[in-house]
Amino acid sequence: MTLLSFVVPAYRVQGYLRECLDSILDQPYDDLEVIGIDDASPDDSGEILLEYAERDPRVRPVRLAENVGLGPARNLGLDRATGEYVWFVDGDDWLVPGCLPHVAARLVATRPDVLIVDHVRAHWNNVGTRSAMREVFPEPPGEATFRLPDRPEAMRLLHTAWNRLVRREFLVDRGLRFAPGWYEDVSFSYPVLMAASRIGVLDRVCLNYRQRRTGAITRTRGDRHFEVFAQWHRVFRLLDRWDGEVGGLRPAVFERMIWHYLTVLGNGERIAPELRPAFFAQIHADYTRFLPPGGYPVPPGVEGLKHRLVATGRWRTFSALRDANQAAETARRNARKVRRRVLPVARRTARRARDAALREYYRGELHRPLDPTLAVFAAYWYRGYACNPAAIYAAARRLAPQVRGLWVVRRDRVHTLPPGVEYVVAGTRDYYRALARARWLVNNVNFPDFVRKRPGSVHLQTHHGTPVKVMGLDQQRYPMGATGMDFAKLLRRVDRWDFSVSSNSFSTQMWERAYPAAYTTLEVGYPRNDRLALATPDECRQVRKELGIGLDEFVVLYAPTHREHLPGWRPPFDPDRMRDVLGPSGRLLMRSHYFHDRDRRPKGPDAGGVLDVSGHDRVEDLYLVADVLVTDYSSAMFDYAVLDRPIVVYAPDWDAYRVARGVYFDLLAEPPGAVASDFPALLEVFASGALRAPEAENHRRRFRARFCALEDGYAAERVVRRVFLDEPA
Known part of the structure; x- marks a missing residue:
């Protein structure tokens, strides 16, 4: 039996889904499956899942005909899972490299019903904030498993589905599933802990919880946040049903409920001002309805004051307290700005x-x-x-x-x-x-x-x-x-x-x-590619004539990009040796990146079949006359591919470039044609004819299908009609 089943729902996460899937599939651990649920996503999330499934049999995509929401999508994944443990990972989060061997070792050693793992909040501005693991467990929790009544503080860990792995048979036996609606984690994660006989905690950061700048429900205002109440009501119905099994947990669960309600209410990006009185009123109603007979541990300080105001239903006092706290925080921020302010320069230049x-x-x-x-x-x-x-x-x-x-x-x-x-x-x-x-x-x-x-x-x-x-x-x-x-x-x-x-x-x-x-x-x-898509042989011949290039010449355009991390560095390239390989009919055009335009000098006439075209303003002209493009990591390859002519990737510093600069895909694994990792290999590509070999042709065909499918010559018209004429998309 597979040990780990990852259930990855996908809805409007196309910008993040690849990183999520790569973080799972690239782990140094193979005993896993990924069930990707395309929840009728209107973007290309479904296509990404299919793409990964085509090249990795561990990925099993499921496409839904209509959107069902995160909870039901997870249930569908659970129904298809075959692993001993299920890990529900959201499509915009990603695993920490190398974490799975540690997770698997703990699962095999202790066989828990639930294993909670640590996480960090990965904010859009590259700031990471730690979880509450250290506050909840000041001492390392160790490998021993426990029941929730023995360590109820475990409920203070974030109540999400993605920071815990759950034994699949345990979920099936207890009938635990996700409810529809927002805040679906509440009515799943707390009952999972309450029903578990063996809970484990792995004190290791295993997941990056992405804090998105846009698109997250925690940053979306609206009345759907009222759905949090229904989710907590489900928790208390289960408490009533399991009272004999989980006796003594009601006070701790109640405290978590009030904490969560106040967290949602206190977030101005969720509850609009006009909805706050009604939201507070519902908190008060639930406080009265679910208050344990023997009370509960009221937190100290300001938080405890909030609880007492909820208990008495005093919205006006609660609101005034909130406004006073916000005003004080604003004053503190302004004071810090004043201290950091730099005095203006007394004397300014004329410019x-x-x-x-x-x-x-x-x-x-x-x-x-x-x-x-x-x-x-x-x-x-x-x-x-x-x-x-x-x-x-x-x-x-x-x-x-x-x-x-x-x-x-x-x-x-x-x-x-x-x-x-x-x-x-x-x-x-x-x-x-x-x-x-x-x-x-x-x-x-x-x-x-x-x-x-x-x-x-x-x-x-x-x-x-x-x-x-x-x-x-x-x-x-x-x-x-x-x-x-x-x-x-x-x-x-x-x-x-x-x-x-x-x-x-x-x-x-x-x-x-x-x-x-x-x-x-x-x-x-x-x-800009419309011209390339619609170019005729006559136009190509005319451009050759204007540039002084013969119709029978074999033209190679070499157009490398710049390296921000290595300013001034150029890939090793010997024009004379390249020209010798091209033969008597060969012509080499060399074009620097536009960032280097201030380094250009007036060039003399074409010397020995090598022409510097860095100063030519219309790069499309150069594409039209070139029979082959040689480049490295430049976007030129995507444009030139519209012409369906050979492309050679010359990447002598690929390993260093992708580590220092970062890349979005493996250009050497998915190239647009032949690949050379050093200059002798580049010469061999031309000398051997590898640039037109079947392998290179197949690479170019797949590359064009992926990146050039929309290039039909009418992109500019579509933009003008949408933006300037306000016509429907």
């Missing part, structure tokens, strides 16, 4: 004074009406006309001519703008006025921090590539690649987004976890 005056001008412009026809476009920190914003701008000129498109550009890049494109120079009065009054703001990166999100304005974030490396909040785990980043400011910028363009389902999943906010995702393909 700072000018900038300050322009910011004042901007703030004044914010009070003027929005220009209902103005759309401001920008790309790559004002480097010019490029990428998804450029494709959307062109489509808007055709489909929404009433929209006036205005580009923001650096002064040194004005000359790169196409004829007829209206622009403002970054940092000028016109620039500040445009940012303040535009109805639409379109960018493939973020606008500066000072930009305000005005009511009625629309911010469109287009991004500029499908991510291989980790992005956004995920970079907190890889500080070498996040030097100087302020994640709090990043989130304030993300909160301005109304729409986020995604090129494929994978990107949507990663953006949701990297940039958690309330924007609407437009999973439509990348507008």
